[in-house]
Amino acid sequence: MKAKAVSSANIAFIKFWGKKVPSLNIPFNNSISMNLSNCLTKTTVEFRPDLKKDMVLVNKKTMSSDSYQRVVRFLNIIRKMARINYKAKVYTQNNFPSDAGIASSASGFSALALAASTAAGLKLNKNRLSALARLGSGSACRSIPDGFSEWRKGKSDESSYAREIFPVNYWDLCDIVAVVSSERKKKSSGEGHEAALTSPYFKERQKQLPKRITDFKMALQKKDFELLGKLIEEEAIDLHLIAMSSKPPIFYLNNHTFEVIESLRAWREKGLQAYFTMDAGPNVHVICREKDVVKVNSKLKKIPGVNFTIVNYAALGTRLI
Numbered sequence: 001m002k003a004k005a006v007s008s009a010n011i012a013f014i015k016f017w018g019k020k021v022p023s024l025n026i027p028f029n030n031s032i033s034m035n036l037s038n039c040l041t042k043t044t045v046e047f048r049p050d051l052k053k054d055m056v057l058v059n060k061k062t063m064s065s066d067s068y069q070r071v072v073r074f075l076n077i078i079r080k081m082a083r084i085n086y087k088a089k090v091y092t093q094n095n096f097p098s099d100a101g102i103a104s105s106a107s108g109f110s111a112l113a114l115a116a117s118t119a120a121g122l123k124l125n126k127n128r129l130s131a132l133a134r135l136g137s138g139s140a141c142r143s144i145p146d147g148f149s150e151w152r153k154g155k156s157d158e159s160s161y162a163r164e165i166f167p168v169n170y171w172d173l174c175d176i177v178a179v180v181s182s183e184r185k186k187k188s189s190g191e192g193h194e195a196a197l198t199s200p201y202f203k204e205r206q207k208q209l210p211k212r213i214t215d216f217k218m219a220l221q222k223k224d225f226e227l228l229g230k231l232i233e234e235e236a237i238d239l240h241l242i243a244m245s246s247k248p249p250i251f252y253l254n255n256h257t258f259e260v261i262e263s264l265r266a267w268r269e270k271g272l273q274a275y276f277t278m279d280a281g282p283n284v285h286v287i288c289r290e291k292d293v294v295k296v297n298s299k300l301k302k303i304p305g306v307n308f309t310i311v312n313y314a315a316l317g318t319r320l321i
């Protein structure tokens with residue numbers, strides 16, 4: 001009753017921000033993302049009759065009580081599905097620095113969903129596995145399929161999951177994460193999702209999203225990089241506009257975030273195409289094409305507020321190893 005899985009984090013181009021059914025992590029809108037080749041989590045799960053409680057180690061360390069409870073709740077769902085009572089040993093290793101401020105919940109819960117369900121004897125197809133990972137962390141459902149995926153919001157636990165829309169080698173997009181802060185964020189994305197509904201701009205974004213999603217898919221379809229860049233920046237700004245106008249307001253960005261944004265805008269004036277997006281934190285995901293990756297990366301590293309960078313390409317989804 002043992003299995004090991006690997007999974008990547010993902011960057012959302014169209015974001016999940018606001019939960020329609022919080023208990024099931026069912027979102028208000030569809031979202032679209034790319035898996036990140038260099039932000040990986042490997043997880044081993046073993047269900048054992050001799051354990052009195054679940055044992056969870058992340059990078060060889062025990063977790064905070066909140067995070068541990070979240071994992072136990074998730075394991076309980078799997079135990080119920082598989083009709084087993086055994087407690088589990090869970091070992092998780094992230095290949096990216098744990099202080100990089102990169103959300104590990106997407107790679108973490110997708111790897112855990114596959115390793116734990118397999119160890120428990122369940123054989124779930126990709127759609128069901130994605131729906132299961134969603135229960136651990138919403139964005140984790142998008143790390144299950146390969147390459148570029150779309151999470152269709154669905155209407156129920158069964159119908160809310162992500163599917164591949166383009167394969168790994170579809171387009172040479174690159175995501176350079178410019179790490180400007182390694183602090184743990186003060187407000188979790190869970191709190192952000194809840195607060196989002198109190199922003200007057202929440203409804204406005206929902207009104208604009210159907211067209212933005214159609215346009216974004218067209219940008220992907222036609223490999224129109226300029227259109228893609230414009231849309232992902234609009235989307236990132238909207239997320240932070242909503243966070244900042246939530247009651248009480250949430251500020252995820254810092255002055256270094258804006259240094260990177262300003263630099264990108266200056267480089268674009270000179271013909272270097274690179275665009276930004278941010279999740280619920282200050283680090284900037286800089287999206288460029290492979291031909292520009294060396295140049296963009298070396299320029300980013302020269303910005304004083306950038307501590308280090310992580311270069312990612314599109315990656316496979318969650319798999320057993």
Ligand code: DP6
Pocket residue numbers: 011012014015016017025031103105136137138139140189190193278279280
């Ligand atoms: C800003 O998936 O981390 O990264 O379901 O509470 O774990 P929980 O939320 P989470 O939210 C992700 C928010 C985001 C945007 C995105 O990835 O779509």
